[in-house]
Amino acid sequence: MDLNLQGKRAIVTGGSRGIGKTILETLAKEGAAVATCARGEERLNATLSELKEYGIPVYGEAVDVTNTEAFTAWFDRAASFLGGVDIFVSNCSTRVQAQGEERWRQTFEYDLLQHIRATELAIPYLENGVDPAIVMISSIAYAMAAPPEDERAYAAMKAGLVSYGSQMSIVHGSKGIRVNVVSPGPIFSEGGTWDHIRQNMPDMYKRAQSLATLKRLGTTQEVANAIGFLASPAASFITGANLRVDGGMLKHVNY
C-alpha cells in the first residue's frame, strides 16, 4: 500500500533517539521532509546527518519543548524551512527525577502541557496543509488503575493526552485535520528505558515480556509503522482514534 507520504512536510518533537527517531526515519524513507528537536545537541546532530542520507529536506535544532518562547520560535523556523506543515507528531516525553508534588508539576508540563502548546502552534500551519494530520503519543499507562507509585503522574497525564487528542479531533475535524493518538506498550530501544530495565531489573523486564499476549516487547519500528499510517492519507477516514501498539498487553475489550 502506498502511504502517499512523498513530499509531505512533517514535524516530530523529540526525535534524536528512540521512537521519535524511528518515526523520522520512517517518514523520510517514504519521501517526507522532516523537522525535529531535542535538548541534547550532539545526538540530535548525529540523527539529522543520518536523516539527510535519505535525500529529503531535514531541519533540526536543539530546543527544550517546555521553554515556551524558544520552542515557539523553533516551531516557526521549522515550519518556514519546510514551507508549511502537513503532519505533526507530538512524541516528546521527559523523564522526571523529582518526587512528590513537584513530580506531578513537572510531569504535567512534560507529558501534557507541552503537547497542548505544540498542537496549538501546529494548527494554523495544518489549516493550510495537504491532508493534514496530527498524531499524539500517549502510553498504555493511561489505562492502568494501579501503576507503580513513580508512574502515577505519568499515567494520569497520558490519560489526559488521550482525552485532549479526542477533543482536538472534534474541534478541528471540519477543517479536514485528523487527530489520532497512538498508545504504545513497553518498547525496546538501544539505550532506552527498557534497555536500562533489561540490564538493571531483569525480573521486571521478563514480567513485561510475559504480560504481553505476544510475549515480547515491541520495537520502535512497530510503533513508527502505526504512526506513519495514521499520519498518511491512507488513514483518511480515521480520526479521534486511540490505537494501542502493545502486543496485547492491556487485557481490555478495546471498544
Ligand SMILES: NC(=O)c1ccc[n+]([C@@H]2O[C@H](COP(=O)([O-])OP(=O)(O)OC[C@H]3O[C@@H](n4cnc5c(N)ncnc54)[C@H](OP(=O)(O)O)[C@@H]3O)[C@@H](O)[C@H]2O)c1
Ligand atoms: N519507550 C517506551 O517503552 C514507551 C512506552 C509507551 C509510551 N512511550 C512514549 O513514546 C514517546 C517516545 O518515548 P521514547 O521511549 O522513544 O523516549 P526517549 O527514548 O526518552 O526519547 C525522547 C526524545 O525526546 C527528547 N526530549 C526529551 N525531553 C525533551 C524536552 N524537554 N525538549 C525537547 N526534546 C526532549 C529526547 O532528547 P533529549 O533528552 O536530548 O532532549 C529524545 O530525543 C513518549 O511520549 C513516551 O511517553 C514510550
